[in-house]
Amino acid sequence: MNQNTPSARDGTTPLTSSFDRYLQDKGKGRGGDGGNYRRNAARELDWFAEWAAGGRGNDGWTGIVPDDANRDPTFGDLDERVFREYARHLAGDRGLKQNTVQTYYRYISAWCGWCVNEGYLEAHYAQRASAMAPLPEDDGRKPGDQQAWTSEQRHALTRHVDERARDAVEAYTTLPVDTDPLDKQRARYAALKAARDRALVFVLAYTAVRVGELLRDPNDPRRRGVRWEEISLDDGSMDVYRKKQQWDAASLPDPVISPLRSYRRLMDPLTERWPVFPTFDHRTLSGLVRDELADRGERPEAINEKRSEYARDLLLALDEDIRPPSITTDGARSILQRLSEAAEIDIGHPKHDYLAPHGGRRGMGEVLVRAFGYTVAARYLDNSEEMVRERYSHIEAGELGDVATEALNEIDPMNL
Known part of the structure; x- marks a missing residue:
């Protein structure tokens, strides 16, 4: 153990004294200041600290500090019983779904493991079976992240934005010669906005690129949004900063090329360093x-x-x-909310009342798996084949069901 690292054995090191260093280690970008994981972990650590101090618990909950001590919670107060109680709190006191409980507990468990490595704790209490016993079973799904655009939804949305952009561009390009300059500018602005929205929808619908790889993430300085210099319309490719923390080429299929080319011609930026999707x-x-x-x-x-x-x-x-800066990932969600409502698309999803960005990627994954199998889909989605098989297991289950039906029909048709 590093001699400069505080020791928890004397029970005097406050829990919160480790948070900044942990978050810096887990953060992204220069100085570890960015990243969605850092932001989410910070939120859950703050919640855990407040709970440990006696807040956010059941009626009568006084925290993990002994009643006769007037201080903040320290590492000396932690043991597996504390994490068991916190697991019970997550599962019962916050009204969370079972997979969300698992996700939130993992943030605290990861911090606990880091504390062991750094010398703050002697054992990884959060991973002990007795500590995890109150956690509900994980159903294997991401919380609320299961929407997939159907073919009907994809066609309805792309048709809507295409018609809207065509009308706006035609209205601008067919203005009389003597049109007032400001009126002409307003028409160009409307055409640019409609063309940008069309290009964004087509990219999300057909490339299966993650929205965080395409647009600006305020929590990760490396994700500043794709620029025109990173797109080759002739080659049908786009360089993006992948989830695996490296640059890689993503494919631009034929349906995406024309909207991007038309939009690029209308925008006509002075340099290729302009964001493709500016705010x-x-x-x-x-x-x-x-x-x-x-x-x-x-x-x-x-x-x-x-x-x-x-x-x-x-x-x-x-x-x-x-x-200007690129629109953010939240900005893209707002755009899709507006467009989904304007296109009057039937969503039919328990959580989302609009076509969310991740649904475009997941919907394209469905198409690829059904058409070409898991191996090709995994390459296009920039995921492992194992992960793709897990996330689209319902497709294989359905196909096996068809095989079973056919087998029964051949062997024992009286059962059908």
């Missing part, structure tokens, strides 16, 4: 344009005058090569 948020773009022009030496009066010549700051940003 259209007015407040963000307004602040960005003001700050960037000021940094270039423009005076406030000149900036205001220049902005008054444009119907939207996005168009000024295009002309001045002021690159």
Whole structure:
């Protein structure tokens, strides 16, 4: 054990003193400041610390500190009985689904294992059978993450965004020559937004790329959203930063090429470093344009005058090569909510009332498995074949059911 590492054996090291270091080790990016895992783990550690101190428990719950001690919980207070009680709290006191309980407990268990390695604890109490006994069985599914776009839903959404983009682009490109410049800019802006939405939907629907690989994740500085320089429409490929923490080429099938090419021609950015899916948020773009022009030496009066010549700051940003950030993964969900409602798509899902981004990927996985089998689907989805077989096991089960029916029909038709 490192001599500089606090020891829990004397029972004086507060639990919370380890949190920052643990989260830094588990975080992504420079300094370990980013990543969804870090954010989720921080939330659950804070919850665990509050529970251990006597909050968030049942009526009368006083925490894990002895009644005669006036201090915060320390590592000396931890044993397998504490984790057993916390497992019981998760399972019964928070109203969580069984697989969510398992997920939240794993965050605390992972921290406990790290504490053993770092010398804060002598044993991995959270992994002992008695500690885990109150946890419900995991049904093998991700919490609420089972939506898959059906062929009907995919066609309905892509048809809607295609018609919407075609109408907006035609309205812009067929304006009379003497149209007021600001009116023409408004028409271009509407066409750009519709074309961006169409391209985004087609990419999510047909490439099976994870939304976090395509767009900006505020919690991971390495995921800043795909840029035009990372897309080759001639080769039908796109470089993305994969879940496995490395850059890789993703395929762009034929249905995606035309929407992207039309959108790229309409946007016509000055450099290839522009994000493919920039934010259209007015407040963000307004602040960005003001700050960037000021940094270039423009005076406030000149900036205001220049902005008054444009119907939207996005168009000024295009002309001045002021690159906005990509939309975020949450932004994509908002866009899909809006489009799903506008297209009047029947969702029929217990959790989602819109076509969520992950549903596009999962729906494409269904198509690939049924058409080409698990091996090809695994390569396209950038997953192991074992994982694909697990997540799409219902397909194989259905096919085996058909085989069984056919066998019974051949051997003992009277049973059918």
